[in-house]
Amino acid sequence: MTDRTLRTTRRTALKTVGLLAFTGASGVAAGNPPGDGDDTLRRFSEVAVPGAQEVVTQKTWAYIATGDGFAVVDWRSPNRPERVGTFHAPGTGIADVKVDGDLLAVSSQGSEHDHGPGEDPDPDPDAEIGTHLYNVSDPADPEYLSTFQVLPDGVHNAHLVDDTLYVAKEAPFDESALIVVDVSDPTDPTELSRWVLEDVHPELDSVTNFVHDVYAQGDYAYLAYWDAGTRVLDVSDPTDPVEVSSFGETEDADKGDEGDPWNRVFASPGNAHYVQPSPDGDHVYVGAETYAGESGGIKVFDVTDFDDPQQVAEIEAEDRNDGIFADTSHNFDVTSNRLYTSWYDAGARVYDITDPVNPEQTYEYDPDGSSFWTAVRERGFVVVSDIGGGLVFLHEDRGKPGAPGFDGADSVPNHERGQ
Template identity: 30%
Template sequence: MKNRLIPSLILAGALTVSSIPFNVLAHDELGDVNIEKGERTGYSEISVPVMEGSKNLQFLYEAAAPEMKTVRADGKQNSFADVYSHKGYAYLGTHTQNGGNGGVRVFDLKDPANPKEVAVFANNDIPGTWQEKVIVKSINTPSFKGDLAVVSVQQLNRNNPDSKGGFLLYDVTNPETPKKLGFYEVTKKTSGTHELYLTMQGNRAIVLAANPYADYYSHGEEKDFQIVDVSDPSNPEKLWEFDPRTLEEIPEDFNGYHWNSPDGKTRPVFNHSTMVDETGKYAYVSMWDLGTVIFDISNPKQPKYLGRTDFASNQQGSAHSAALAKGGNVLIETREVYNPTKQGYEQSYGYTRIFDIKDKTNPKLLSEFKTDLVDDIENGVTFANTVHDPKVHGNTLYLSHYAGGVYSVDITDPANPKQVGQYVPEKSDVWGVYVDRNYILASDIGSGLKVLLKNNGSSSEFQGVE
């Protein structure tokens, strides 16, 4: 479904953007297309940010797009990755530009219209790496009580003897003085941990780590999806890892990545992302063309496979990320399809699918939501037109969408999603979106942090995003 927007509200002020290109392999790095995320031409003609929409979203405005200060000692600037918020602070991950090692940048959002950068951490710990994803939670275990940040660490080059991949753990109880607590390492044969999630189960803290191609590159010695006990952050301990061969539809000779699926196609299978519901009981694991795999992780040492999403034979799976809605009864699945002309498949960039998962053993497709970008395949293969990450607040779904910025979608009726708004920064290359009750955050690969607020007076009067 495509949706037209009402006339746009042009936002005042221009954004500072970086013109320096950077390189990173596509997520499906073993596939038949090798493109570089973030390095692209053909931006839209938008010269200032725009926001347009209906419902309450026409009252949102871009409150802040702070210029990203150069924080590295060598005077070079990094590109930017995902964004997270916790207790009034924004945590901005960094990408690969200028050799990575940008760490996590922390912003005080007490005045969301005037973010103040107060710290950088995880930037000098491991040479030759980049720190894309950060999750921050308040945890309480026998070994640690406070706010814990887990940070993905990925190698730029697996042949670099000084680098290693996995995830870092930091005490950010005082976000302005982060303290390193520990590191969890995955096999040197893979790039490291790409995305991850942190949750509490009683007095135990666990991390669910996505380590793409660990199975493939280690010949099964380590697996792509791992559950790690971080109750003592100085001594993380692996509890369990998922072997796809345990599923009936996966042949025993599967050796990571290549899956001869029942539809006769050879499909990629690797873990791209993980997330957990609010109870800490159910895990949703994005396994690319195996779909979103659902586990009961009540016992994290012996999780139970429940079910997974499936695709039509002409669809590239590319299950990239997930979010939940309607009290955990609805699953949002975004698909990062960046090659819309792959032989044997529909000609389309990645779009969003919505499932009823009241019965988690049998996800049922309710709808598919397509933006106005996904059918634009005339400009060649690019990440610019595919959807990326989903976030949900109430009955509104927010999608980060590279060239499309941030889309807002009304999912009051999940079987009939409707676009109600869009925010597009200058030279949009939006990687992440995060919804807090006090603001909406977006992260642009080239230009960094964006803060959106309601236009109802001073920022202190903001009461929530509807």
């Protein structure tokens, strides 16, 4: 090998567990605090998007998951972003969107007549849950094309690259898998393969080991596999994914379902919740999302040798311990020398990762009353989704301080903290 060569769904479990307190984390090598200069990102502009959750950008357009569909924002004029449409999509629990060229992928976790807490989902073969595909050659007028069905629990996260859709089939936890889908004809998506952790590592057969998210780059797919850490697959042949590396597995990942596995899922010592490699592929950034005990930070792994990956740094979460909401990491964006992060109630932050071993915080945006799902870099701005309220376009030099004018997290439909 060369160096480069229980049936209960998670959202139902969250209803059972409820909102838990959060405390701070410690790590191997924490990101340095900002310097003495003006380190506050400025609010350049904003646009209300009721129900806002994940946002992805493509040049002058932004696409936002809204719980029961998605919204499209035109920001050709960054000082006057305009929501040009809000569109209902089949199913509910829509928290994930991805775009590549003229194709938009919108993932749904539940049907219009979803099951209640503690009830088995109805595996209706006609249910429109899974990942929905839209033609966005005219972004203001999306055209529904098809649905790649994933029954019975739909899709929380997916990734879209060229003609391939990577679907993280998270639930039921004991049936979790990465599904690789050919979308070269988006009116007829075709499954090419699926990769199941337990088939390769039977010793890791546990409801605590499930694929929560996926990021594809080049010949590799990087899987955030919760307690089983990050698994890297060679997908150069999409019909036959092959594992080439793994790292960040928790010490309890091989305990199966003994004891209280749900406590292991939702509490410390953490997990692999979101993963993204650096553009050159030499480092992988892995965010944890925890619900009790230590709040999840972001670990940095050197993977220049897939046979011997090494953790080289960790950016710690803040210890706010507000007793209600999270200060744990969520989705982030990695460029060649910057890391753009969202920390739920603990704001959005930018880190200089020119030296990945020593990440240094350079800017932050942390207004009262906001909670952030996503932070992405586009066109010289940091675009963040304020949960339930909308988008904020941030700039290092231009704009004003302070919170956006729209209401935030309390207004989000179909949203539960920790998804």
